[in-house]
Amino acid sequence: MKKKFYAIACGLMITASAFAQEVKFTEYDLDNGLHVILHQENKAPVVTVGVMYHVGAKDEETGRTGFAHFFEHLLFEGTKNIERGKWFDIVSANGGRNNANTTQDRTYYYETLPSNNLELALWMESERMLHPVINKIGVDTQNEVVKEEKRQRIDNAPYGKIIYQTAIGKHLFKKHPYKESVIGSMEDLDAAKLDEFIAFNQKFYNPNNATLVVAGDIQIENAKKMIADYFGDIKNNGEKITRTVIKEDPITTEIKATETDANIQLPAKVLVYRTPKQTDRDTYVLNYISTILTGGNSSRMYKNMVEDKKVALQVFAFANAQEDYGTYTMVALPLGQVGLDKLQAEMDAEIEKLQNELITEREFQKLQNQFENNFVNSNSDIEGIAGSLATYNVLYGNTDLINKEIEIYRSITREDIQKVAKKYLNKNQRLNLDYVSESSK
Missing domain, CATH: 3.30.830.10 (Metalloenzyme, LuxS/M16 peptidase-like)
Known part of the structure; x- marks a missing residue:
């Protein structure tokens, strides 16, 4: 009963904070x-x-x-x-x-x-x-x-x-x-x-x-x-800008590439997927996925690759949602003599697990709480509010998303997470990049 009461109290606090x-x-x-x-x-x-x-x-x-x-x-x-x-x-x-x-x-x-x-x-x-x-x-x-x-x-x-x-x-x-x-x-x-x-x-x-x-x-x-x-009296120098969105052909075969960096000692395995534009609901699900896989020391890839198996010095992922398309980038740096192929195998295993199994209820609740907290914090200062209002208007066409976007996150289910992982995070739809030092190429 105490646990139940505590959970209800926490939920009320979050709801009240968001409303405030x-x-x-x-x-x-x-x-x-x-x-x-x-x-x-x-x-x-x-x-x-x-x-x-x-x-x-x-x-x-x-x-x-x-x-x-x-x-x-x-x-x-x-x-x-x-x-x-x-x-x-x-x-x-x-x-x-x-x-x-x-x-x-x-x-x-x-x-x-x-x-x-x-x-x-x-x-x-x-x-x-x-x-x-x-x-x-x-x-x-x-x-x-x-x-x-x-x-x-x-x-x-x-x-x-x-x-x-x-x-x-x-x-x-x-x-x-x-x-x-x-x-x-x-x-x-x-x-x-x-x-x-x-x-x-x-x-x-x-x-x-x-x-x-x-x-x-x-x-x-x-x-x-x-x-x-x-x-009020400032005149326009021309007609309002109109744009035609340039459509990319779907990626159907894995793109393999190598890039060099003279400033690094450790190479990196980088997996990048092309994703939908920022207004697409799937983009919000991908933000959830990013947090599940590499959002802090309790995330799946960090626990598995850094703490448990000790094959990676660091792992991180980020979704870069934009007006026309987005990208989802996953990066792992090897520990010791671990090869990039081993890192790729471990990263792929975590993706496949996400595609084949629903995340746990506990993991899902933690995820929702994190995003509720992020929502409250994002509106905590005037400078941030001003930037958000402008962004939601210009790039999303809906200024009120500053208040309503959290409802999109709340609507996401465990099944949505599995479905989006299956839809976008596939080997034949990505860039597989070896990022190495110039001396090792």
């Missing part, structure tokens, strides 16, 4: 097509202003890869009314912080400031949209910045080509732009002319290709007025 974390928001469009999302939370005098542009690495032209990520840097250079190199100084001088990030599908800029500086943040983002200065000195400066970032994160970082997918996309995608990395080619950036950068900005960085999020200590009507003042 409900994110209320207001959304609307300006006449120029800018989508606006407002979230009022007055507990702390902080506000985040973010703009997500629906442009990423997949929108680049062949021979000009890296433009979207390059613009993540370039649009901090300055504007007609913000002196070159002063963007970060202005934000920090007013007690705030700011950043940006780029994926295959979108680019996101944001500032977090004391709420009495809301107007400053709105002015700065309207300046970025309306008056960016794109000139040779800015392009040359950021070209060097991007090259250094590539050196640090990919070229000189152990396993960087796995983490940043540069060793993976080209094998899994033959037609779709996902075959290229987000950071792109330095040769392409070097070859680009100034006019090409200006044209890229004019095409993609418009109100009708953007979502503005304001979250935190605000008053809705006051925020609406300021947004109208700063963004």
Whole structure:
């Protein structure tokens, strides 16, 4: 009886926590097509202003890869009314912080400031949209910045080509732009002319290709007025972007490949599967599968390969769900003289077990609790809420998923997990990659 009471109490606590974390928001469009999302939370005098542009690495032209990520840097250079190199100084001088990030599908800029500086943040983002200065000195400066970032994160970082997918996309995608990395080619950036950068900005960085999020200590009507003042008159440089999704042929035969990395001493066995787009329910099931197999020290692959059999020094897996397709990557590093073939056999055995047997009720309950907890934590700060609101709107077409996504996870059954493992995690549907040091090839 005590156990039953405890279980009921825990369930009520989780439900109450999730309900308490409900994110209320207001959304609307300006006449120029800018989508606006407002979230009022007055507990702390902080506000985040973010703009997500629906442009990423997949929108680049062949021979000009890296433009979207390059613009993540370039649009901090300055504007007609913000002196070159002063963007970060202005934000920090007013007690705030700011950043940006780029994926295959979108680019996101944001500032977090004391709420009495809301107007400053709105002015700065309207300046970025309306008056960016794109000139040779800015392009040359950021070209060097991007090259250094590539050196640090990919070229000189152990396993960087796995983490940043540069060793993976080209094998899994033959037609779709996902075959290229987000950071792109330095040769392409070097070859680009100034006019090409200006044209890229004019095409993609418009109100009708953007979502503005304001979250935190605000008053809705006051925020609406300021947004109208700063963004309402910004004109679009062209029609709203329309996209045709490029379809890949199914993978029907295992793709075997070898990639080298001068920065590693231990090789890695990497198994990668092409998976559906992020809005597909199966993608949520794959997130469950990732946690079952390698989500912490109690996960199946860690227990079996690292702790019990001691054939792997480390194992990890991650699902990279994107707007058009996703990937599911599994990695194991050998311990001692264990060969990559042995690692593959152990990884395959864990997949086959998942395909042929239902996970236990206890394991399933633990899994659900983990995702309930993740849901509550994801809505615990204003900066995170702002980013989530923008993401759900731009890439999922449903802002309210910030509150409802947990219901998708709750609807997943043990049978769903087995079915999805059988559907996607098959030997003839994957990339089988040996990731080795240059000296051992």
